[in-house]
Amino acid sequence: xxQPMQRHATLYASExxxxxxxERVRADFPILKREINGKPLVYLDSAATSQKPVQVIEGLDRxxxxxxANVFRGVYQxxxxxxxxxxxxxxxxxxxxxxxxxxxxxxxxxxxxxxxLVAHSWGRSNIGLGDSVMLTEMEHHSNIVPWQLLARDKGAxxxxxxxxxxxxxxxxxxxxxxxxxxxxxxxxxxxxxxxxTVNPVREMVREAHRYNCRVLVDAAQxxxxxxxxxxxxxCDFLAFSGHKMCGPTGIGVLYAKRDLLEKMEPYQGGGxxxxxxxxxxxxxxxxxxxxxxxxxxxxxxxxxxxxxxxxSKVGLRNIRNHxxxxxxxxxxxxxxxxxxxxxxxxxxxxxxxxxxxxxxxxHAHDMASLLDEDGIAVRSGHHCAQPLMxxxxxxxxxxxxxxxxNTEGExxxxxxxLERAGRVFKI
Amino acid sequence: xxxxxxEIILDxxxxxxxxxxxxxxxxxxxxxxxxxxxxxEMQLELDGNDSVKDVRFNGQGCAISQASASMLTxxxxxxxxxxxxxxxxEEILSLIGGQLSxxxxxxxxxxxxxxxxxxxxxxxxxxxxxxxxxxx
Numbered sequence: 001x002x003q004p005m006q007r008h009a010t011l012y013a014s015e016x017x018x019x020x021x022x023e024r025v026r027a028d029f030p031i032l033k034r035e036i037n038g039k040p041l042v043y044l045d046s047a048a049t050s051q052k053p054v055q056v057i058e059g060l061d062r063x064x065x066x067x068x069a070n071v072f073r074g075v076y077q078x079x080x081x082x083x084x085x086x087x088x089x090x091x092x093x094x095x096x097x098x099x100x101x102x103x104x105x106x107x108x109x110x111x112x113x114x115x116x117l118v119a120h121s122w123g124r125s126n127i128g129l130g131d132s133v134m135l136t137e138m139e140h141h142s143n144i145v146p147w148q149l150l151a152r153d154k155g156a157x158x159x160x161x162x163x164x165x166x167x168x169x170x171x172x173x174x175x176x177x178x179x180x181x182x183x184x185x186x187x188x189x190x191x192x193x194x195x196x197t198v199n200p201v202r203e204m205v206r207e208a209h210r211y212n213c214r215v216l217v218d219a220a221q222x223x224x225x226x227x228x229x230x231x232x233x234x235c236d237f238l239a240f241s242g243h244k245m246c247g248p249t250g251i252g253v254l255y256a257k258r259d260l261l262e263k264m265e266p267y268q269g270g271g272x273x274x275x276x277x278x279x280x281x282x283x284x285x286x287x288x289x290x291x292x293x294x295x296x297x298x299x300x301x302x303x304x305x306x307x308x309x310x311x312s313k314v315g316l317r318n319i320r321n322h323x324x325x326x327x328x329x330x331x332x333x334x335x336x337x338x339x340x341x342x343x344x345x346x347x348x349x350x351x352x353x354x355x356x357x358x359x360x361x362x363h364a365h366d367m368a369s370l371l372d373e374d375g376i377a378v379r380s381g382h383h384c385a386q387p388l389m390x391x392x393x394x395x396x397x398x399x400x401x402x403x404x405x406n407t408e409g410e411x412x413x414x415x416x417x418l419e420r421a422g423r424v425f426k427i
Numbered sequence: 428x429x430x431x432x433x434e435i436i437l438d439x440x441x442x443x444x445x446x447x448x449x450x451x452x453x454x455x456x457x458x459x460x461x462x463x464x465x466x467x468e469m470q471l472e473l474d475g476n477d478s479v480k481d482v483r484f485n486g487q488g489c490a491i492s493q494a495s496a497s498m499l500t501x502x503x504x505x506x507x508x509x510x511x512x513x514x515x516x517e518e519i520l521s522l523i524g525g526q527l528s529x530x531x532x533x534x535x536x537x538x539x540x541x542x543x544x545x546x547x548x549x550x551x552x553x554x555x556x557x558x559x560x561x562x563x
Contacts, residue, residue, distance in 0.1 A: 363489035365463045366432070369531055373430055381462065395464045395487075424432045425490075426441070 020322050025314060026405050028053040039375035042410045047193050047221060047354050047401035048379050049243045052307075056246055059306035063299050071298055072272065086298055089305025090288070096308050096316075097238065098229040099255055106261075106288040107301050110252035111220040112142040114239030115187070117254055117267045117291065118216055119146040122237075125265060126214075127184050129155040134177050134186045134213070136161040136169055137391050138195060141384040143187050143218045159183065163391060167195035167344040174204065178211045186215045190222035194383045194399065195344030196327070196354035198222075205234050214260075220244055224311070225352055225403070226320040230255055242300060247307035251300030254291070261287035268293040311404075319404045323353035326402045330355055330411045337418060339427055343392060353402035356383070359418055360427035364396035367421055371398075374417040376410075431491065431525030440490040445500035447483045456545030460537050462530070465492040469500075469542045477508045489534050491523070496538035498522045503542065511546055514539065516563060536563045 026032050029051045034041045043051060069079040071086045087102070094102040108114045123146075127133060133147045137160050151158050159177045162170045169188075177183055186208045190201050205215045216237040222228055223238075224245030230238050237260075242251040256264075266273060266284055270293035275283040284290045311319065328348035334340055339360040345351045359367060368380035379399045382389045389395065400414060452470035459466045465488025472481040482504055484496040499519065503511050519539050520527070527535055540563040 363463075365489040365531070365534065366491070369491075369528070370430075370432060372528075382464070424430070425437065 020318050022322070022405075022407060026407075028055065028310075029405050030054055030057070032405060036375035036377075037373055039413075042374075042376040042413050044400040044402065044406065044410070044414065045377050045379050046224075046244070046403035046406075047399065049249065050224065050246050050403055051405065052248070053246055053310050055310050056248070056303050056306045060248060060299050060303045063302050068299075070295055082298060082302075085302045085305065089301045089308070092305045092308045092312075093253055096228075096312060097223065097255060098231050100231065101258060103286070103288050104255055104258050104261065106254040106256070106291045107296050108239075108252050108254050108291075109250055109297070110241040110243070111140075111218060111239045112146075112252075114237075114252055114254035115143055115216065115218065116146045118237050118239075118256070119150045121264045121267045121291075122214075122256075122260065123147075123150045123185070124154070125263075127151075127154050127156045130157070130182060132157045132159050132177070132183045134159045134161065134174075134183045136188055136199075137163045138167070138169070138192045138197065138385065138388050139187070139189055140193055140218065140220070141386070142220075143189060143216075144387065147187060157182075160387075161188075163195075163197075163388075166346070167192065167197045169197075169199055175207070178208060178213060181211070183208075183211065183213045186213050187218065188215070189218040189220075190228070191225070191352040191354070192344070192385075192388075193221050193354060194356050194385050194388055194397065196351035196356075197345055198350050198352055201235065202233050209234070221352055221354065225316075225323055227316045236260060242304040242307065245304075245307055246310055247304035248297075248300045251297045251304050253304075256287075258287065261291070264291075266293070267291050270294045272296075314404060322404060323402050323406075324348050326406055326408065326411065327351060327353045327355065329408050330400065330402070330414070333411060333415045334418070337415070337422070339422075340418075343397060353406075354399060355401070356397040356399045358394060358397055359422060360425065362421060362425050362427065364398045366425075367398045367418075370421040370424060371414070371417050374413070374420070376414055376417055378414075431523065431527055431531070433524055436490060436494045436523065436525075439494035439497045443484075443493060443497040445483050445497060445504075446485060448485055449481060449483050452483075454545040454549045456541045456548065458537065458541045458544065460488070460492070460533050463489055463492070463534055465489060465534055465537055467492060467496050467538045467541045469496070469538065469545055471503070471542075471545065473508070479503050479506050479508070479511065484538060488537075491527070491531055491534040492537050495519055495523055495535045499538045499542060508546055508550065512543065512550075514543075539563055 031051050067078040067081040069082045071083040090102045090105045094105050161174045191198050208215050214236040217235045219238050219240040223240040238255040243249040273290050273293040341358045343356045364380035381396050449470045449472050453473045454471040457468040467486040470483045474480040482500045
């Protein structure tokens with residue numbers, strides 16, 4: 001991890017640190033020194049992908065420079081170093097989400113592949129004709145389309161829990177579907193990537209389990225931003241992406257309860273996932289290796305391990321508090337703009353650091369272009385949630401999303417730029 | 428950097444020229460940009476010499492897509508179809524002015540793509556058009 005990690009090790013030693021040293025955090029992210037159109041970059045698109053601290057960049061660099069080798073196979077020193085780093089990363093991730101055992105952590109490409117793995121492996125064996133998969137209207141396409149494909153193949157049905165106008169799940173619909181029977185799986189996002197809504201996953205898991213319904217949690221927008229404890233949630237599956245939590249692209253995680261993993265069929269076949277291969281049959285390794293066919297993204301896993309170390313040292317509770325404060329500040333400032341429409345819950349205590357909005361009739365893409373002229377990076381469009389856009393009755397929204405490195409000053413810059421957009425469009 | 432959101436663009440967006448539909452168009456074409464959700468339809472009425480007698484656009488989307496469509500209708504009015512065929516993307520971009528990112532170029536050029544698709548279909552030369560359209 002090199003010098004910078006050690007330098008910060010003492011700084012972030014205490015999880016209980018009351019003061020959050022934002023400037024020290026920002027200093028860890030080299031990209032924040034960039035200027036766009038002559039202005040300092042204001043990066044407000046961390047819900048799409050986060051920026052990377054120097055510790056992670058150096059961790060990747062060190063792997064490639066000093067111990068690049070394939071894992072498990074080599075009996076030579078650098079292969080053993082690579083294997084140790086790869087497995088240490090798995091252990092760190094297990095600790096981060098409080099999994100019972102590192103073998104419950106499967107490395108995949110990202111949230112999307114994690115959900116597809118569950119649909120292919122667990123879904124094909126457990127969802128049949130007439131069964132239902134329950135989703136919600138606020139899911140990302142990655143937690144819709146795999147289930148559509150499964151339902152089409154198996155003759156299963158999809159049920160969607162609707163949302164209120166404020167962007168909260170309609171719990172009566174959730175209970176109603178469970179009571180009607182046949183729901184084998186509930187796949188739900190913990191934090192909406194559009195509305196920011198934090199869903200009451202813990203309570204919903206308990207309720208679903210009463211009906212023998214398994215629960216998959218899309219944690220792409222939660223694990224990077226707040227403490228998540230899979231034993232407390234008691235969810236059966238949990239999926240998240242490395243690149244949204246300061247790690248590299250191309251690596252992500254599927255958590256699943258050990259007893260489920262043991263019964264699940266492999267997702268892909270190939271090297272590394274086998275115990276023995278004969279011409280007409282093969283036997284498979286135990287989890288997690290059964291689900292990691294071929295050479296995996298070794299550098300990605302190691303980089304994600306460093307990212308988890310970094311986030312743990314800053315403290316997920318501190319990050320959550322910081323984002324909560326930023327969100328409250330932004331909701332207040334944006335809410336004062338005339339003809340501003342903000343989507344999602346108004347209470348910053350029950351929403352994540354994601355704010356979708358439209359200003360008057362300015363199209364989201366025009367808004368994003370105008371903000372870009374001022375060096376502000378936001379997302380515009382349907383955010384891979386077209387069913388939710390239909391529910392909200394809009395073609396697109398502009399979305400600002402926050403992370404540990406964002407500042408109130410950056411939100412002021414956003415507000416100034418929004419005011420300029422209003423003047424340009426003469427609203 | 429000069430903003431693409433000039434007074435001219437905003438004027439065409441807020442007060443579009445030739446927006447609507449024709450009663451008896453000879454040429455009709457429609458397309459959308461799935462990324463932005465921009466939709467443009469172009470309609471052309473021709474005179475006896477295959478010149479554009481009248482033109483309308485209809486659609487919804489961002490200011491760039493809608494303003495450029497409106498500007499394009501003014502550009503083609505009175506032109507022979509062969510001349511419409513040869514309108515280049517550079518001509519459209521110079522009408523718009525300002526700098527566009529690669530993603531926004533698609534917004535700016537959607538109407539030209541729609542127009543050319545309609546003209547090629549009318550002239551029955553779709554086979555030759557793939558190459559010309561591929562740049563849009």
